[in-house]
Amino acid sequence: MKTDAFCHLLPREYAKRLFAIDDSPVARNIQKRVSSIPALVDLDVRFRVMDEFGSDYRQIINTAAPPLEDLGPVERTLELARVANDGMAEIVRDHPDxxxxxxxxxxxxxxxxxxxxxxxxxxxxGAVGVQIYTHHHGGPMDQEKFFPFYEAVAKRGNKMIQVHPCRDSSWADYKTEERSKFEIWWTLGWEYDLSAFMSRLVFAGIFERLPEIKFLIHHGGAMIPHFAGRVGPGWDQLGARTPPDQVEDVTGYPLTKRPIEYFKNFYVDTAYFGAGDAMRTAIKFFGxxxxxxxxxxxxDPEKGPGYIRATIGNLQEMDILSDSDREAIYHGNVTKLLGL
Structure with a gap:
């Protein structure tokens, strides 16, 4: 059994409303970026994609970026959430296989x-979790106003919070420029955003305050496992070289363990798009x-099967994994985590 724990889908009514928005630059951007991917909306196309991987392959779905908050006034975004969730629930209910x-x-x-x-x-x-993003209107997600939300999900025990990156081309690569070039905002910026999200919540004491909370970080934990020396010994020295007038910049929730140990509380997926060596590093770091x-x-460039096939190939070829390890990654861990 393979349970694909981070896949995107747009229920038809939600897609209809999303594509009707004409007063949001973010909406217009996503309309262009997803309009040529039929498997996002057309279930017949999607099922043909999924058939390649056999009857023991299933998906956990969520809506695609952008964050709802970027799609207009709050009344609209609250309604879009209801429409999206009703649509996804119906799809899951009608197609449990x-x-x-x-x-x-x-x-x-x-x-x-x-x-x-x-x-x-x-x-x-019957949702198994919620999806949030790495920013809220460009602001950090460790703001105290969000902790009641984290607490409400954490109290449910077997529900997870999926975390997706969300910057766009308006986030310039350099201070002297107005816009990001060459889609650096996506290729590299999204990975920075995920890493910054994780870091800010670690230093805000999220795992001290809510030890039962379960985050699933997209893209294998982004930069964190690949910079373990900086996250580990580097952050062990936090504040040692900070000027006295900047001490507030390095003051957070009083932690009882090394910072690196908290990062290992995050769950991560295997969405490395075929980069097997990077996936290996992430698995070794997070476990x-x-x-x-x-x-x-x-x-993926094939608009459906490419990343699935590549990810399975990476896991099958990885010599650090036993058969029981692969079974846990494919299905066992998510089953235990969510009580499926």
Missing amino acids: RFAGFCAAVSLDDVDAAIGEAERAFDEL VDHTLFGSDSPF
């Missing part, structure tokens, strides 16, 4: 409403028990 579950969409413009929508999705629709099979389908 194809989909193992869905992670709910929420709009964090109204934190109380986001909590209510998450709880509705859990209790009435087999914190790694979930996830492909990021259908955003």
Whole structure:
């Protein structure tokens, strides 16, 4: 059994509303970027993609970027969350042989409403988690106003928070420029965003305050496992070289362990797009028990099967894994984590 824990899908009614938005630059951007990927919306196309991987392959789905908060006023984004979640729940309910579950969409413009929508999705629709993003209108996700949301999900025990990056070309590569070039904002910027998200929450004491919380970080934990020397011995020296007038920049929640140990509490997927050596490093850092099979389908050049095939190939070829390790990554870990 293979349960693909991070895949994107747009329910038809949600897609219809998304493509009708004409007053949001973010909406116009995503309309262009996803309009040529039929497997995002057309289930017949998607099922043909999935058939390549046999009857024991299923997906956990969520909506594609961007964050709902970037699509207009709060009334619209709250309604879009409801439409998206109703649509995903129906798809999962109608096709249990194809989909193992869905992670709910929420709009964090109204934190109380986001909590209510998450709880509705859990209790009435059967969602296995929620998806959030690495920024909120460009601001950090360790702001205290978001902790009631984290706490509400953490209290549910077997629900996860999927974390997806979200910057766009308006985030320039250099201070002297207005826009990012060559889609550096996507290729490299998204990985920085995921890493910064993880770091800010670690130093905000998220795992001290909510030890039961379960985050699934997209793209294998991004930069963190590949810079373990800086995350480990580097951050062990946090503040040692900081000027006295900047001490507030390095003051966070009082941690009881080395910073690097908290990073290993995150769960990560295997969405490395065929980069097997990078995936190996991530698995060694986070551990087999914190790694979930996830492909990021259908955003590969083939518009569906490419990243799934490449990810399976990487896992099958990886000599550091036993058969039981592969079984855990493919299906066992997510089953245990979510009580599937």
